[in-house]
Amino acid sequence: MDRLKRYLPILDWGRDYDRQSLVSDLLAAVIVTIMLIPQSLAYALLAGLPAEMGLYASILPLIAYGIFGTSRTLSVGPVAVVSLMTASAIGSIASAGSVDYIAAALLLAMMSGAFLLLMGILRMGFLANFLSHPVIAGFITASGIIIAFSQLKHILGIQAHGENLLALLISLFEHIDDTNLYTLAVGIPVVAFLFWVRSGLKPLLVKMGLSDYAASMLSKTGPVFGVVATSVVAYLWALGDKNVSLVGQVPTGLPSLTFPELANPAWKELLVSAIFISIIGFVESVSVGHTLAAKRRQKISTDQELIGLGAANLAASVSGGYPVTGGFARSVVNFDAGAVTPAAGMFTAVGIALAAMVFTPYLAYLPKATLAATIIVAVLSLVDFSILKRSWTYGKSDFVAVATTILVTLTMGVETGVACGVLASLMLHLYKTSKPHMAVVGEVPGTEHYRNVNRHKVITHSNILSLRIDESLYFANASYIEDRVYELLEDMPLVEHVILMCTAVNEIDLSALEALESINARLKDQGLKLHLSEVKGPVMDALQRSHFLQQLSGQVFLSQHQAVQQLAGDSGQTTSHNWEI
Amino acid sequence: MDRLKRYLPILDWGRDYDRQSLVSDLLAAVIVTIMLIPQSLAYALLAGLPAEMGLYASILPLIAYGIFGTSRTLSVGPVAVVSLMTASAIGSIASAGSVDYIAAALLLAMMSGAFLLLMGILRMGFLANFLSHPVIAGFITASGIIIAFSQLKHILGIQAHGENLLALLISLFEHIDDTNLYTLAVGIPVVAFLFWVRSGLKPLLVKMGLSDYAASMLSKTGPVFGVVATSVVAYLWALGDKNVSLVGQVPTGLPSLTFPELANPAWKELLVSAIFISIIGFVESVSVGHTLAAKRRQKISTDQELIGLGAANLAASVSGGYPVTGGFARSVVNFDAGAVTPAAGMFTAVGIALAAMVFTPYLAYLPKATLAATIIVAVLSLVDFSILKRSWTYGKSDFVAVATTILVTLTMGVETGVACGVLASLMLHLYKTSKPHMAVVGEVPGTEHYRNVNRHKVITHSNILSLRIDESLYFANASYIEDRVYELLEDMPLVEHVILMCTAVNEIDLSALEALESINARLKDQGLKLHLSEVKGPVMDALQRSHFLQQLSGQVFLSQHQAVQQLAGDSGQTTSHNWEI
Known part of the structure; x- marks a missing residue:
């Protein structure tokens, strides 16, 4: 029984589930659902996938993690860095939005899930320790910069592509004359609004008499207002006719369950990417999980987390989603909103499923610029160069590892960047021990x-x-x-x-x-x-x-x-x- | 001046060179020359190259090392493991003995020399420390086994090829019916004779009244008797007409100096091999150099050794040779024969040059089986499984590294084998430090x-x-x-x-x-x-x-x-x- 509980943590917390937990979890689920709808759509866009796949990736994976995961408050779903890595992995084997591209995303989720599951069964969670904190911090900062710049084209309404930051900037510059002013007129105000939501909305709500908690929660739902407002504007002024990119027709209803085509010859090309995505996703998720668990004196099991995230990715692959992991921002909101068990995540899944059944027709008029603005504001909070200063002061070898990670990620892409960062930190450690004091x-x-x-x-x-x-x-x-x-x-x-x-x-x-x-x-x-x-x-x-x-x-x-x-x-x-x- | 001496050690020992050193060095050179002639021919055969290239690789490289090297007694030239690695590197891009094959060998020597020189100038000699002793021991043992089996075909007079030990054994078995009995009749007695020379000749000579030193030195020249005797037999009984493979016409005289064709597109495929050959050759050479220097309280400088070996390989590439390094057996003979300065190596070069000018016509009748027998007896002394037992008793992680190296080298080839050995030892070290006591x-x-x-x-x-x-x-x-x-x-x-x-x-x-x-x-x-x-x-x-x-x-x-x-x-x-x- 104890063994079963180790592999199925739901048997542990589910047994003591009571009315009070239910109320807390339900409230948290409502807030996270509202926050997650625009984010899920936006990250699907970032991954080059149809918007509905973002929603699908936020339904079954949350249920699967709720059953197998050990963190009480981690919120699983599409996240920025993994979406970028997905785009970079499948972008080289198919053109964005094509049938092959979607098939590759499903296969990638399946492979990533299988790899995580295997690592969990072999109890290889300790391998994540070889990714040092400075390397992760550098990687996330560099990824944030790439993501933000990659979304600029949607704000400007132009075409631009680039394998790395420099190519991307050149491409943006070349096409800047094509800027669609209607798109810009939507994008800039939304970016400004979302930045204001981050810092200005909560104080305003408190001043208006709301409690600190209510103000804090309500301010997290701010992005939804951006979505609604710009959709209405686009509908009323027929912005679609003025070449403003809109999300367009999105299928209504739940995803159909299908098993990805395993005979897909793309698997060989995706293998390395699947491993990278798994490891980065796992490390990000576990570090969020650890931080939140420590605040409530709870524990997470890294090996069981591998199984939980593996199950979530397998669930994504059979229900029209793409690679998922535990996200930082949404988990913090879930935690702050009072979630006490993984049931909150399951209720969130129900919320997103309802959204997929009810609200999707209204998404047709949602400008892509709004989603791009959501992404830009979200990822810029990830960009933090203070790690460079901190490591420079403390120890030069950590600095070299961070600087290598940031530089290589920006210039040669995400997978090479993180690989060079890990190698640099290992080599520096070995070098130091080879000439001991x-x-x-x-x-x-x-x-x-x-x-x-x-x-x-x-x-x-x-x-x-x-x-x-x-x-x-x-x-x-x-x-x-x-x-x-x-x-x-x-x-x-x-x-x-x-x-x-x-x-x-x-x-x-x-x-x-x-x-x-x-x-x-x-x-x-x-x-x-x-x-x-x-x-x-x-x-x-x-x-x-x-x-x-x-x-x-x-x-x-x-x-x-x-x-x-x-x-x-x-x-x-x-x-x-x-x-x- | 001190700086110049560091880069040109010949200025250091050359200044005090006296008559007594001259006599000692000359005597050592005579013995090493006699020992080196059959070995050089044999290792060229092992590398799949014409016999004379083995001689050429024993002339200029020795002079170059004498000028730049820091070991007083190291004997540089073709060695077994590097010859095997050369064959394995260029075997995949050209057929043995072809013009392209020879060009690739010259290019490989050039690249290896350039790499060693670069490492020396950058003072990267410490990198060799990451090849642990157990990994080297395992690698040399496994290489010895592969080399011995690869030479069996020459003893049997059949065709056989194989990328790894298993494929080689299968190929040998498939062709065993083609065995040429005349070849076998030459090969088996030579193998037996050479084994007897190793253990039985010296005691016999001592019993006959020779001093211990004279008996020991004379027994080192034993292989030459095998060469002479089988050549005479092959000439008298016209073994060439009975399908016994003979060395055949060998050009007489010194090699012409030519610069290898750098525009050869093969360089990309050879790059990794050149690095492997450089590192393995360097590590083998330095460990011999250290051991011998310690016996006379001398020192070698690892960084300057890189420059010495780099110069030797560059010299090999411009004078019709192939990759060389400091050999264990010949260096020990050189040391025991009383060599006191690198001048002994230079005199050896003169000896080999004389041989190339005078004796090459007589090589036409030398059976390849004799050379194969020389190789087999030489490399079997390298095979030593005691490291497995020693590491098993002392510490399991050393054992895993050795076993990995031996198994992978035997089953997947030399480069993969040594790479896996190094990786395994590094990973095991990191694993241990990741879960400290x-x-x-x-x-x-x-x-x-x-x-x-x-x-x-x-x-x-x-x-x-x-x-x-x-x-x-x-x-x-x-x-x-x-x-x-x-x-x-x-x-x-x-x-x-x-x-x-x-x-x-x-x-x-x-x-x-x-x-x-x-x-x-x-x-x-x-x-x-x-x-x-x-x-x-x-x-x-x-x-x-x-x-x-x-x-x-x-x-x-x-x-x-x-x-x-x-x-x-x-x-x-x-x-x-x-x-x-």
Whole structure:
């Protein structure tokens, strides 16, 4: 039963579901539904898909996540970054809006769902940790910029395409003379209105006497007013005849359930993209889930989240949707609106389904510029360059990883960008560990504590070289460490004992063991003894499985202090100085 | 001048060159020349190239290395593994022995030389450290097996091809009925003779009254007797008419100097192979160079070695050779024969040049089976599965890396094999650091030393959780560590202070800093204080550039002992126990 609950979290929270939870969840669902309708349509547009696919992607996937997901408040559906990645993935194999394009979107959702499910079953959630926070932050900022610029053409009413930001800008510039002023007259006011909604609406509502909560919730529904108002304007003034792009006829009713064509030869080309979309979507979703869960002292299980998101994407693929994940903005609204269980998401699905059955005829007159404005205002809140400054101040290698991610994403596209970011952060980490910090240490007077001679006033002995290696010993740094030990000894003719202080050595692999054997043999030739101190349990276990401890010319000491006390002897003069290594 | 000497080591050793060095070097050169003639011919055969190209690759490259290389005794020239990799690289773009094939070999040497030179100028020698010893050992063993089986066809006198070991074995089996008994009658005795030379010749010579040194050197020239004897047999019995493959007409004289055709469109296909060959050749050469230099307390410079090997490969490409590197067997012979400077290598070059001018007419009758036998006996000494056992005993992750390398090399070829080996070892390292060992620690009675409560009898305080994290904190383990801290605290309701003992923390990156901030905030909410102890200098420097230390609810202590002394207070009961975490 516990095992079943782990795989079906609904059995856990569903059992205690009560009237109070129902009221809270229903209220949250109403607010999220109203917010989600324009967003779903807009993100479908961003993905190059018919508007109704955005709605379809917000129905069944929410039900599936509600059954399998572990976050109580995560709101799943189409999101900006994944929509952009979808467009970029299928844009290269079919032209936007074509039958092949739609088939590819369904297949992509299916593959992404299958991949997430597989990762979940294999409990590979930890892999997401290799995407560092700075890389994600950089990636989302760069994606936000690309998305915002990609929507400018809808505000201007022109054609423009570009694989990367530069190409996009050039294309926009080339076509700027074709700008449709009617479209612009719709787009600019909506952008202005939506920006005002973000910052100005809530204070106004509070001033009008609404409670803080009511004002906050009502202001989230602002975009709907933009949708209604511009649709009415477009209808009354027949803007469609003036070449303003409208959403047009949208099928009314629920999506039919169909299984995507698996024999589609596009799957090979989509494979890498499906993996990228899965990982980025998963990481974004899990980080939102973690943040919200922590606020209420709840927990999410990363491996089960893979299963929940996998189920959501499979649901999207059989119900006319496209890849989905947990979105930041909508989840925060869901949380703030008081959702207490995933039932809120399920009620939202019902709300969107009703919208698909009832409101779709009215979408015919909705200008695309309104949706583009919704996207631009939404993604510009994702753009945040402060991570560049923060990482520059804190540590240069994080900065390099962020800068690489942003630059490559902007110039070479989203998949290359995130791949280069991950590679850069891994390579930098490996590079650092391949040339580890090493410190000659001495006793802090009056304690049994040993610290760097360059940073502290400490006592050292002329016949002892105490060396602290600040890294695990492994193949990438084994020969570097060997060389450094010999170099240090060249200037210290009085040394009889070399003590390697192993507090920071968490592993000694076979290559490093060979290096230690070679250091031991060479020191022995020179009449010096090699000792180890403060070797940790797991490392000692490994050494005991080798012949190294039998060959070791010196001893292994429990603590550095014991080692120095025993080896300093009478011969060792003690001095307290600051030297350079 | 010192800078010039760094780039031209010949200026260093050449200045003190004296008569005694000359005698030693000349003697070594004679022995190595005699050993190198059959080997050079054989490795050219292995690479699918005309026999004379093996000789050519042993002339100018040795001179070039002598000028630029830093090892006193390394012997450069064609080697088994690089010859196999050459065959595998150019075999896919041209048929063996064709004009295109030869042009590709020259181009490959040029590209490999340029790459090595570039790496040397950029001082990127440290990159070789990422190839771990176990991976190299596994790769060489697997390559040796492939090479030995690839030469069986010459012993049997049949045709056989295969991209990997299995395909090769199947192909051999399919053609086994075509076995030429005359070829076999040459091949088997030579293999037997060469094995006997390895083990039986030296003791025999010693018994006959030769000194140990003379016997050892003379036994190295054994393969030449095989070459002479089988050539005579083939001439006398006209084995060529009996379909025994002979080396045939070989051009007499020195190679003409020509620049390879750079406009060759094959360069794109060869690029990856050139990089692989460079890296493998470099790593093999440097490890031999290190080993030999250490025996005489000499040093080699890895970055300058890149330049030396780069120059050798460029020299090979302009003088009709193919990719070369420092070989293990011949370098050991050179060393044992008493070579004291790279002049020995230059004299060897003169020896091979003389051979190319004088002896080549006699090679016409040399059976290819003899050369194949030379290769088989040479490479079987490289095959050593003991690394599997050694790594299995010592540490499973080294074992996985070796096993991956061997299996993939055998089944999917040399380049894929070494790439998978490197990836596997890096991934395993990253995986381990992503789930670090963590220990709850207590005071070792009577000392100021703190160790794992599960391994030592130590004193702990019920109001303090002292946690030692045995790894640097970085993006890959940040959230794992955060989760573990919360998990541990769940079972310890009395704890008021959490001390993270940072002896093994060599870095805290931005992702980990965020995790620490979140731990700090959550503990504060619960009324707990977070402290750090024994934070290293470089880590403290980084933390001081952030706002973390201002937010920290507790303090940073110089040592764990000070932290516990101050925080235990009166309230803390002291207990000594062994518990499970």
